[in-house]
Amino acid sequence: MTQQIELSGVNKYYGAYHALRDINLSIPKGAFVALVGPSGCGKSTLLRSLAGLETISSGDLVIAGERMNDMPPRKRDLAMVFQSYALYPHMTVEQNLTYSLRIKGVKKAEAKKAADEVAAITGLSDLLHRYPRELSGGQRQRVAMSRAIIRHPKAFLFDEPLSNLDAALRVHMRKEIRALHDRLGATSVYVTHDQVEAMTMADHVVIMRSGVIEQQGRPLDLYDRPANRFVAGFIGSPAMNFIPGKVTRNGREIVLDLPGSHSLAIDLDLPPDHAVLVGIRPEHVRIATQGERGFDVPIAAVEFTGASTFVTTDTMPEIVFVLNERSSLKIGETIRLTFAPENVHVFDAKTEQRLGLKD
Amino acid sequence: MTQQIELSGVNKYYGAYHALRDINLSIPKGAFVALVGPSGCGKSTLLRSLAGLETISSGDLVIAGERMNDMPPRKRDLAMVFQSYALYPHMTVEQNLTYSLRIKGVKKAEAKKAADEVAAITGLSDLLHRYPRELSGGQRQRVAMSRAIIRHPKAFLFDEPLSNLDAALRVHMRKEIRALHDRLGATSVYVTHDQVEAMTMADHVVIMRSGVIEQQGRPLDLYDRPANRFVAGFIGSPAMNFIPGKVTRNGREIVLDLPGSHSLAIDLDLPPDHAVLVGIRPEHVRIATQGERGFDVPIAAVEFTGASTFVTTDTMPEIVFVLNERSSLKIGETIRLTFAPENVHVFDAKTEQRLGLKD
Amino acid sequence: MSETARNRLMLAIALIMAAIYLFPLYWMYVTSLKSGSEMFANPPSFWPSSAQWQTFAFVWESRNMSRYLWNSTVIAFGSVALIAVLGTGCAYVLARYRNVWVDVGLFLILMLQVLPASLMVTPIFVGFTQVGLLDYPRLAVILAIAAKSMPFFMVLVRATFMAVPMELEEAALVDGNSRVGAFFNIVLPLARNGILVSAILIFMQAFGEFVYSKSMIQDVSLQPASVGLNSFMGPNTSEWNNIMAYATMYVTPILAIFVLLQRRIVSGLTSGALK
Amino acid sequence: EDVKLTLWSLDRDIQPAPNLIKEFNAQKNGIQIEYRQIQFDDVVSEAMRAYSTGKAPDIIAIDNPNHAMFASRKAFLDLTAMIKTSTVIKPENYFPGPLKSATWGEKYYGVPKATNTIALYYNKDLFKAAGLDPNKPPQTWDELVETARKLNDPSKNVYGIAFCAKANEEGTFQFLPWAQMGGSTYKTINGEGAVRALSVWKQLMDDKLTSPDTLTRSQWDSTATFNAGNAAMVISGPWEIDRMLTDAKFEWGTALLPVPQEGAQRSSAMGDYNWAIFSNSKHPEEAFKALEFFASKDATMYKDFGQLPARADLPVPPTGNAVKDAALATFLEQMKYAQPRGPSPEWPKISKAIQDAIQAALTGQMEPKAALDQAAAKIKSIEG
Amino acid sequence: MRRIFASVRDGRGFDIVLVGVPFAFLFALAGLPLIYNILMSFQEVDMFSLGSFIRPFVGIDNYVALFKQPETWPILTNTLIFVVGSIGGQFLIGFGLALFFWTNFPGASWLRGLFLVSWVMPGLVVGAIWNWILSGDFGVLNFFLRESGLITANIFWRSDPSFSLWAVVIANVWLGTSFNMILLSVGLSDIPGDLYEAADMDGANAWQRFWTITLPMMRSTIGAIIALGLIFTLQQFDLFAAITDGGPNNSSNVAQYWAWDLSFRQYDFGRGATISVIMTVFVMFAAAVYVRSTRHEVRG
Ligand SMILES: Nc1ncnc2c1ncn2[C@@H]1O[C@H](COP(=O)(O)OP(=O)(O)OP(=O)(O)O)[C@@H](O)[C@H]1O
Ligand SMILES: Nc1ncnc2c1ncn2[C@@H]1O[C@H](COP(=O)(O)OP(=O)(O)OP(=O)(O)O)[C@@H](O)[C@H]1O
Ligand SMILES: [Mg+2]
């Protein structure tokens, strides 16, 4: 597969602020890449650099085999959904949607048809003649979204395009976007804070922190083998629990720093007394069955989301786990928790890098 | 408990558009109310009406026992997070935060201290001297959030305050907001599209559609006994599955309109041949065990979110269910699904209202 | 206080203020209708004893006003066109960037405006003579007015461009527009209020321009109305009623057009239209 | 192909220049004149600008005190030789004052176009009302002040007298005759007579016998207050006669300017324009022909345009209007004493010094003597 | 060639063309005359040398002579008073009116438009009308003041040295108010409404909103208006000519009128130019202040 977008050694400064640090990323043609990371990590900046709205301070940006560092945005043939929408306030929804088509010289009737189609997908059909200031937040976001998908560009850049939509609409839009992406064979870069979105839509997930790419790979790979504590904690909701521990003298077990002195057998080659962090995802923690080994913890909070229940323990560090039924646990009650050693992730306490077999 | 906010018969028109229709709502002092509903249903409008930013067209708005219809916003002592942030572009983050304090005449040093505290909570400490235009989307949202929580108002109005934040930060902010709410004993109205947010933070959830309140009540009540199909489908993610069915001749069973001709025993008093919609939540659908009754369906899609797997069937209507483990189901494979009759919600096919025992 | 009561009160206050402010205009109108030295009556008469409507027809005919007004219009449109074409783009660039060159540019622009027309006219006259521009006197005046008023236009229009979010232009670029296209389709329409108001102000200024026209246009048939007005306004004039009639016919149409236009400009499409 | 001449003047359509040009062009004698009207304030600056860029007209009408400035720099053509051979323009036919203004260094650089001067107008009705003899206007400065005091009636908004002390050429124009009657000239502007003249003005101001606006009002506007009955007397020129005839709703008369004391020498201002030909004119002969034509029309100038020709040899024919004729007679008499301002190429600056002195004294910021001393010093340094 | 064209369409070239052409134009038609004037202030100039650049060079003689004149300092002081008084009056009244009309009661936009008369009326006519209004004996202003009992004796606005400058200031304020008002109205309408909403929620009353939102958000407009107002005020000429002629005794004389008087009444072009150079210093100061103020502007 050819590489559609290729970034090598890209840096970007805002004045003195180093917003992108040595970014290397290659996105194959037709891929759907999700870009995730904490707020302010540089996702929008990266997207804007791809679009040509920010000039990158150093490094190379190659799109479809051509170096694009200085190419004006319109020649890059990308469609972008802006995080802040950037709707044209002096145009109606319909005009906003068809703007790019009109520039290209598409006929009026044809543009109108395209607008109607897209509006049907995004549920804006009744609003085509409104001005942006007469729309609700979610409606504006849908206009921004529609404006991008009405085009058939080389690549789509989405900057949190669904953040203001309700769950049902979001599920619907997710499907539509992915379908469109597949139909056009376009390349998409998709910034999102929604774990489910990232995991279900993307072929490839890129995790950033403070302008650096921390890890990238297929969604489940990141989920199952996070390269470091940050990635492990960032992917998955509720987040992974981290428990400090220490390798035993014999180097074959980890003693967890938790009441009840739980220990885990490990399969790693670690020196004795090495300090580690043990990560365990909430869904892998369960209440021990009668007589099973485990550690006894008091309960600090029980939250019902409807389908599942999040339970938080009153320990240091606190442990969160998920129950798939309505539970009758009470705050203050002490329960015994356990988890399977094969579900555990081990990180170096100092470097916070994953410890494990080479892969 | 005294009613802090009371709306009776409130209507709001934007020109000819009827944005709020006969809203009756009373919010007790100290309550945390989540306002949910599809995009464009009038949530922001309701919030803005409470704030006094929109004059309501008819009806009464009473806050703390006083009729407030014509009271200017600043006399209502409410803090609001705007969906569009509405940050002051000519002020630094710190000035944005301390604006309301300075207006009140709080001393400089004190205001600065307050800003530092809030910034620490929202993770803006390093950004206090930036201008809004130099912030990322999420950072701006956090400033908007901080600007509200720095005050100690009678009530908070939050308009999707966390939509642009990553999961970890969102969980953190959720806790902080709720803690603040409890500490101040304030009343909060919170618009959100995040199901988990609504379910876990709120004491009371209000569901709107097209300017009408469809149902309100405690979160789990809404989840467990949705008043109509709309509410049932709106609350819960993935959404509830709806299967058309018909009451049998004898009036004691419902035949589902699904291959495999599944039927459910019912406990309702319905005339024979009555058309119904049967709702079943994804987490209540499971793969039948060997030999169990059920209906056989082909699989259309399997999506892994990490912790769970969403499976969609290739039927009309399609059925979504959730597996709590990594599944090896393949697209096209046929499986047998089943669910317990006690988890089923029954709605009238025509009125879409819940059918059931009076409660 | 109810909404309507408040509106009525505001309107009343506005009318009083307008009455005070418009007094000179009113005075122009009544004087044009007065006769002889009623002007100097003491105490002043606020209403003409017998309105002399024929003054208007007389002045229109005898002063050949249609020709003068035509010349004024040509000069005003020419100047506005030139200024708008050159000034808008420049103002846009000066609003778009924030660096030391912009500072220098703004500084120079203001500095170039320092001299009053009465002092500028000599060097410009000398220069135009040398390049032969005085053979096209109206063009010469248009150029001179443009040089004089362009800085004014640029500074004002720049301020309106400052209110247009950069992001909208970016959106247009991503939508496949060139810089040129984005400028015309997005930035310009959004800054339209300020540009139009500034252009109208320029138009009015050019319509009344006097110093350059007087010196550079020697052929009466090409002179604008301001020079025509001046030509019967020497130090020893007693035809104040005629002069005011002239001025009335000169001013009223533009004022009317402006009132209509600005209504649409300043109150239309605004109130948080951006963002 | 006709010779084309250009001519600039401030005359409006009812004044001589454009009409004479029309007549001249109608002769079709191979010369066509193109006319451009220029405003009073702009004549000199336009002329200079045009001259220095080689765009000067052939003929110009120039205000007499500015004539020397151009003549002294040879911007105007020396007409002495042409006048000598001319049958139409003869120096001896002109009043000496106007002729002098067109002369520089014993040579003629122009021809007087018209002339005027100032005298006293007074309101006979008000005289009667105040118990004064309407046929005995004041003769001396003291009488003038006394009469003004008697006529002054603030309760009826009537000032004793109106004149012009504005800080421009008009102020000088009105003041200089007073100074000259007192025995001073512009070169000795701080002479005793001039100081006394200024003291009289100051007294009129201080005693509110004249409107304070005298300081900023033009002669024309001052006279308007006389016409409206708000001033009992006014000092102004013959250009006012026609307006007064229509505007003044009372009986009025004219008198020679009062003198410092009985028997003192008379003097008067001398206004109006001279014709001149620019030295870089390509058609000096033809231009002079035009001037000859204009001079030939001097005889009917008053009748046609209400301006006085600067000619001693041409009687101004009676108009048939007794009031007008009486006024005219006064001005013709006054004309005999008219003296030009200057001539000096630096006249504008000299004039400015005099205006400054007048204003400083009348606003009370300097004593008349000190103000005039300062002006004299300035004039000395200007004349070098 | 193609590259240049592409750059003009899409890149820096676009900016450079947009700025370059007007600046070249301005340099030729406004810059050169300015230089001509500056040059003239160091030369001896008379009517014969107006047309050439090469003239006897006299160094700073013109400046020395100018500052020896007793009226120089008073006139410069007058200029300052005139500028500050006029701009202060125009701006405050203009802003007041703009805010007033901004409340948008029915009829507001019509009336606001009418206020532009002062901009449309020819300077000559405006001067003449103010001349009458301000005249001492039969002026309308005195008439009104007398009728309303504010004064007992007429004020000789034009001829009393202690009022004459203010007479012109009054007329000039009238003249400039509409310009201020209309442009401030445009500026006001560009402020996003949600900022006021946010401030309102934050408890700011109308007065506080004005100081904390309106004023700072209008910075670029206000900066532009004041800078231009200063320049207009420094060029105001018709009113002086029509109302006081700079008198009496220079009490209402200001630099620009004086420069004109020296150049075109006394034909001392060198000294006239010298004054205009001194005025340039005024403007330079103002321009520097303006440019500095643009640093705090907010881009939408
Ligand atoms: N100025 C206006 N003119 C006309 N219609 C408007 C105006 N403002 C809002 N609306 C309409 O009113 C309805 C309610 O808007 P509101 O902003 O309250 O929605 P919302 O529930 O907050 O939606 P979202 O979740 O998308 O923010 C929407 O359909 C919107 O299009
Ligand atoms: N103009 C600017 N000047 C200085 N810093 C800036 C500027 N623009 C952005 N930044 C900083 O650069 C960093 C990256 O910003 P960016 O918008 O790319 O974040 P993001 O990953 O999109 O975050 P979010 O999820 O909150 O939108 C942020 O820390 C932001 O504060
Ligand atoms: Mg972002």
Ligand SMILES: [Mg+2]
């Ligand atoms: Mg909303």
